[in-house]
Each structure stands twice: as C-alpha cells, then as structure tokens.
Amino acid sequence: MRDATDGHDTAPVQEAAWWRHAVIYQIFTPSFRDADGDGWGDLAGIIEGVDYLARLGVGAVWLTPIYPSPLQDAGYDIADFTDVGRNFGSLATFDRLLAALHARGIRLILDLVPNHTSDRHPWFVESRSSRRSPKRDWYVWADPAPGGQPPNNWLSRFGGPAWTLDPATGQCYYHAFLPGQPDLNWRCPALRAAMHDAMRFWLRRGVDGFRVDAAAVLAEDAALRDEPPNPDFTGDTPPPERFRRTRTDAQPVTLDYLAELRRVADEFPGRVLLGEVDTAPDTLPAFYGESTPRLHLPLNYRLIDVPWKANAVARTVQDFLDALPDGAWPDWVLGSHDKPRLASRVGPEQARVAAMLLLSLPGTPILYAGDEIGMPDVPVPAEQAQDPFERCVPGYGLSRDPFRSPLRWEPGPRGGFTTGEPWLAMGALPDACSVAAQETDTDSLLALTRRLIALRRERADLRAGRYRRLLSEGGVFAFARWGGGTGCTVILNLTASIVTPALSCRGRVLASARPGREGERVEGPVRLGPHDGLIVGDEG
Incomplete structure (x- = not known):
C-alpha cells in the first residue's frame, strides 16, 4: 500500500514467512565446489562450504538442478525428477547436505524444471x-x-x-530448447499429476521450496499456429528471434498450472515458490496471484538490465514496487547464471555500492554465488564452450559460460574449486578475487557483504520496513527505510565523483561502501567520495 509520500509498505499482513527475511544465495551447482576431483561441482562440495555459508549469514540456498542428466545443458536436461545425478552425488549425500544446512538455520530451495525433460527420461x-x-x-x-x-x-x-x-x-x-530437451505437455492432466508427485517427493524429504524454471512458458498455443514476424528483427539479431513468441510464451492457461504448483507447495507449511517469469508491471500481479495464489516470489531481474544510473535504478525500483498487488512481497536480483556478472556490468568499485543496494531495498535479496567476492566474467575460448547458446548460435555474444565459471576459493589455476580439471575454463583472476584472500581482509567486499547481511538481520527497518525514495539525481540514489521503532537513510553514489547531495541526515553511519566511515556521526548534508555509499541510522 503506497502513501502520499511515495512510500511503500512492505510490512506483512500476517505473520512473516521465513523467505521474507532471509537472504537467498543462488548456487550454480556445477561451479560451487568439487569434492571428488572430477572437475564438476557436487553436493559433497557444498557440504564442505556450509560453514562458509553460515558465516556469510544467508538464510537459504537455491541450487540449480542436481538431478540425473546427460548434461547437454548444465543439468537442465533432466532424466529423472526424483533422484540425484551421479555427477552431483546421491540421495544419501543430498540428505546429509540438507541436514547440515538445516543445522545451521539455512533453508534449501531446489530448481524445479517443469517445462521439459531430457530425451533420455x-x-x-x-x-x-x-x-x-x-x-x-x-x-x-x-x-x-x-x-x-x-x-x-x-x-x-x-x-x-x-x-x-x-x-x-x-x-x-x-522442444523450446535443444532437441534433447523435449517439451512436456502441460495440458495433459496425468503429466501434471506426475510433476506434482515429483514435488512432493522432495518436499517430504525436507526441501524448503522450489525455484520454477521457465515458469511462464509451460503451455503453447493449442492450435499450433505460426508465430508472427518480429518487427525488430535485423541482420544483427540472433536467428532464434526471427519471430515474436506470442504462441509459445505466456499463454493464459499457464497461470492455472502455476496455481496448481502453489497448491502442492501449500500442502507443506512454510515452503516457498520462486519463479522465472516476466515481471513487467502489467504481468507481475497475475504471477503473484491477486485472488488465486501462485508464486510467492516472481523473480525480479529488472535491475540486471537497467543502466547503472541513479535515476534509472530508482525509477526501476519504484516501478516494481508500484506494480505489486496488495500483500505481495518484493524481491531483487542483481546477479544470475544467465546474465553477465555484477562486477563486470558495473565495475569492481561499484560492486560494493550494488551490494549495499541489494541488501537494503525492501523485500527479499537474492545473491548469486561469487558476487560476494566481486568475481567478474571469465572469458571462455570458443573451443572450450559448454553453453548451448555458444555452440548452437555462435557469433552473437549469447554465451553464458563467462558468468558460470567456478567459484574462486583460493588463488591458483584451479582456485581451490577442484583437484582435477575444471568443467569450465577458470581463466586468470587476481589473487584478491578469492574467498581465502578476502576472509581475513576486513575491508574486502566479502567482509562488507557479511556486515550488510548481519545489519539486515538485526534491524526491523531493513528487514521489513517501509520505503520512500528521497533523491535520485546528480548520480545519487537515496531512500528511507523505517519500521519496528527504527529508521535509516541509504545514500548511494553511483558515480566516480565526489558528491554532496542536497539531503540532510542526522545519525550514525551503520555501514559504508568504502572503508573507514562506520560509526561516524552525521548531521546535515553528507559528503560522499567516489563509489561511496552509506546507511545512516536515524536519531531524533
């Protein structure tokens, strides 16, 4: 509910669910950690990293597919929805991982891939x-x-x-994707029942929810009519975009299928459904479900594609909040296995400002593994390409391999990821761009991310308070958060210049993007250095 001051009320209308307050950490499973030396990230590797996740302070982990698969598309070609692929481990290993996470208060979300299977299923x-x-x-x-x-x-x-x-x-x-990924027919009741049972298999095992892959494209035009031409198609447009996908994307009946998935999830208290959908203002309310519940969190990728300018970022935030139906909870994504790395998009210095933005906006932040240490895109030679986009549609810059390179745990050619040959090229990164190097550096991006997550956990205004934009000009984006008896002002400099925005604050600096300002007293206008950001706790 918005008020006359352009605020947004994110306080829950009922007892808050865990996913409203948790920071969700997305792991691209093949690239997190390899425990058995075959070069492929696995569940045992994640078990080795659970203490790292606990120190980071995340409340939930979302894993990309872990199922049996011929791995033509990084595991999104699934040969069995109710087992663990041998590259990833076993059901017994999965149970150990789930127990290890739950023992540390961390929930587990699995990828659900309902649109298609492997042709070996x-x-x-x-x-x-x-x-x-x-x-x-x-x-x-x-x-x-x-x-x-x-x-x-x-x-x-x-x-x-x-x-x-x-x-x-x-x-x-x-097949909307590879020939080895035939599409399921969601108009078939028996198929839908089988998918619901697959969900129940994992929910009974203790999984805390699902991220629904390609959630908006479950159904196609029943009459199989041709797609219309794409009026924006040029010689520079990738060939798969020759037609507009009006017959294969966002068919109205898909909303009914998402409502069915939600009913299955609701059979198990405290579970959550995330979904990969179009979050444009005119479509967003339907994916939440204004009268019929659907997704708890339609994944909001809009900040990934917006120009990194204060007015553009602020407008994108406000447009998303304004589009929310009553009672809906926002979420924010700045990094993804399908998009260029945050540090490569905005630069390594602005990555610190971006971390402050992600962890102080109203709603649920979703952090992509590696962004907490500022990993950039890693070039992958064409001859080593793994992504079907690069193999099948070369020459258009569509490869997602650079965003999927294994996590750097320590300096060195294999980065502490594996003792074998990594499944994907790891390139050469500075030694400082590793978990080991940043663990002991109190000024590192990793340390800043931990402090921001801890601050969010401590303060009701950041977890679930209201929001009001204060300023979005001169390269500065500032907003207020308040609730639960506390309030703060977030001031972010999205430029490389020194700025003093026309904004007065009174209080103490709770967090700063650049080292050395935490604890500083503020009264009046605030001077920000290049690539700086502050969270100022209000006083008086």
Missing part, C-alpha cells in the same frame, strides 16, 4: 515408443507439414526449428 522413452503409448500425450507431438517440413514456424531458443522428426512414429516433437 523414461517418460519420453515411453512416449516416443508408439503413437498409442499411454504417455504419448505427456509431450507435444504433431504431424509434419507437407514435404516433411516442421508443423509450424516455431524456433528453438538454441537455434533452428523447434521440432524434431521421430522417424519411428512419423511425428515431430516440440
């Missing part, structure tokens, strides 16, 4: 065995067009037609 093996298979309708099949052409003009996001002919049955199956 038993469901698809059965589906393609015969047109009369009981599971034929679990996937999207269609007769080819005359001359053996694809049924329509739909394109795979990884390039080429989104249809592959199955010679044995004479029909084509639809």
Whole structure:
C-alpha cells in the first residue's frame, strides 16, 4: 500500500514467512565446489562450504538442478525428477547436505524444471515408443507439414526449428530448447499429476521450496499456429528471434498450472515458490496471484538490465514496487547464471555500492554465488564452450559460460574449486578475487557483504520496513527505510565523483561502501567520495 509520500509498505499482513527475511544465495551447482576431483561441482562440495555459508549469514540456498542428466545443458536436461545425478552425488549425500544446512538455520530451495525433460527420461522413452503409448500425450507431438517440413514456424531458443522428426512414429516433437530437451505437455492432466508427485517427493524429504524454471512458458498455443514476424528483427539479431513468441510464451492457461504448483507447495507449511517469469508491471500481479495464489516470489531481474544510473535504478525500483498487488512481497536480483556478472556490468568499485543496494531495498535479496567476492566474467575460448547458446548460435555474444565459471576459493589455476580439471575454463583472476584472500581482509567486499547481511538481520527497518525514495539525481540514489521503532537513510553514489547531495541526515553511519566511515556521526548534508555509499541510522 503506497502513501502520499511515495512510500511503500512492505510490512506483512500476517505473520512473516521465513523467505521474507532471509537472504537467498543462488548456487550454480556445477561451479560451487568439487569434492571428488572430477572437475564438476557436487553436493559433497557444498557440504564442505556450509560453514562458509553460515558465516556469510544467508538464510537459504537455491541450487540449480542436481538431478540425473546427460548434461547437454548444465543439468537442465533432466532424466529423472526424483533422484540425484551421479555427477552431483546421491540421495544419501543430498540428505546429509540438507541436514547440515538445516543445522545451521539455512533453508534449501531446489530448481524445479517443469517445462521439459531430457530425451533420455523414461517418460519420453515411453512416449516416443508408439503413437498409442499411454504417455504419448505427456509431450507435444504433431504431424509434419507437407514435404516433411516442421508443423509450424516455431524456433528453438538454441537455434533452428523447434521440432524434431521421430522417424519411428512419423511425428515431430516440440522442444523450446535443444532437441534433447523435449517439451512436456502441460495440458495433459496425468503429466501434471506426475510433476506434482515429483514435488512432493522432495518436499517430504525436507526441501524448503522450489525455484520454477521457465515458469511462464509451460503451455503453447493449442492450435499450433505460426508465430508472427518480429518487427525488430535485423541482420544483427540472433536467428532464434526471427519471430515474436506470442504462441509459445505466456499463454493464459499457464497461470492455472502455476496455481496448481502453489497448491502442492501449500500442502507443506512454510515452503516457498520462486519463479522465472516476466515481471513487467502489467504481468507481475497475475504471477503473484491477486485472488488465486501462485508464486510467492516472481523473480525480479529488472535491475540486471537497467543502466547503472541513479535515476534509472530508482525509477526501476519504484516501478516494481508500484506494480505489486496488495500483500505481495518484493524481491531483487542483481546477479544470475544467465546474465553477465555484477562486477563486470558495473565495475569492481561499484560492486560494493550494488551490494549495499541489494541488501537494503525492501523485500527479499537474492545473491548469486561469487558476487560476494566481486568475481567478474571469465572469458571462455570458443573451443572450450559448454553453453548451448555458444555452440548452437555462435557469433552473437549469447554465451553464458563467462558468468558460470567456478567459484574462486583460493588463488591458483584451479582456485581451490577442484583437484582435477575444471568443467569450465577458470581463466586468470587476481589473487584478491578469492574467498581465502578476502576472509581475513576486513575491508574486502566479502567482509562488507557479511556486515550488510548481519545489519539486515538485526534491524526491523531493513528487514521489513517501509520505503520512500528521497533523491535520485546528480548520480545519487537515496531512500528511507523505517519500521519496528527504527529508521535509516541509504545514500548511494553511483558515480566516480565526489558528491554532496542536497539531503540532510542526522545519525550514525551503520555501514559504508568504502572503508573507514562506520560509526561516524552525521548531521546535515553528507559528503560522499567516489563509489561511496552509506546507511545512516536515524536519531531524533
């Protein structure tokens, strides 16, 4: 609920759920830590890192897929929804990880990938065995067009037609991604029931929730009509974007399927659903579900793509808050396994300011593993590419490999990630860009991130207070947070210049982006150095 002062009320209408106050830490599982030396991050490696997570202060960990997979797409091609892939460990290892996290007060969120499976999944093996298979309708099949052409003009996001002919049955199956990732048919009740049971398998095991991958694209046009041309398509546009995805994205019935997922999650108290969806102002309310509950947290990636300018960032924040339906809880993402690294987008000095922003905005912050030490993008030679975008649509700069390079635990060519050959090139980074180097440096980005998370945990105004924008000009973004009897002002300099914004504060500096200002008394206008930021606790 907004008020006349342009504030935003993020106080919960009922007893606060854990995910409203937790900092969620996203782990790209193949790249966190490898315990067995095969070069591939695994669950045992995460167990080795749980004390690090506890020291960091995060309240939940979100893992990218850990299921059995041929690994054509970093585990997003799943061959079994109710097991752990041998590259990652076993169910027994998973149980040990879950117990270790829970013992430290850290929740566990798994990736749920409901849009497609691997072509090696038993469901698809059965589906393609015969047109009369009981599971034929679990996937999207269609007769080819005359001359053996694809049924329509739909394109795979990884390039080429989104249809592959199955010679044995004479029909084509639809795949929004790789041919090895056939799409599930969510219009089939039996398929939906099977996916719900897969969710229950993990929820009964103690998982605290799911992040729903590709949550907005579960259904396609039932009539399989052609996509319209993309009016913005030019010679520089990647070929998969030749058409607008009006027939394969955001079909209205998808909202019904998300509501079903929410009902399954709600069978287990205290569980959360995150979702990869479009958070544009006109679509956001439906994904939360104004009358029918859907996602607790539609993942808000909008700050990743906005220009790093004070007025643009402030406007993006306000637009998102203004679009929230009553009772909805915001969330913020500044880093992702699908987007360039934060430190590469804004620069290593502004990465400290960005950490202050992420951890002081109203709502749930989601921190991508490696951003707490300022890891930049790591160039990966084309001949070592792992990402299907780079292999299938080369030359357009679509590769996500640079954002997925393994976490640097210590200096050296393997970075303490593995004793073997890393699955993805690790490049050469400065020794200071490692956990080991920053652990003992009280001025490091890691130390700052820990202090900010601890401050957020201590203060009701930062966890769940109200928000009001104060200033967004001259390179400075400032806002107020208040609630629970406390208040503070956050002042961020998004430039390399010295600035003194037209803003008066009175209080004590609780946190600063640059070293040396914490504890400082402030009264009146505040002078900020280059790449500086302050959180000032109010007085009087």
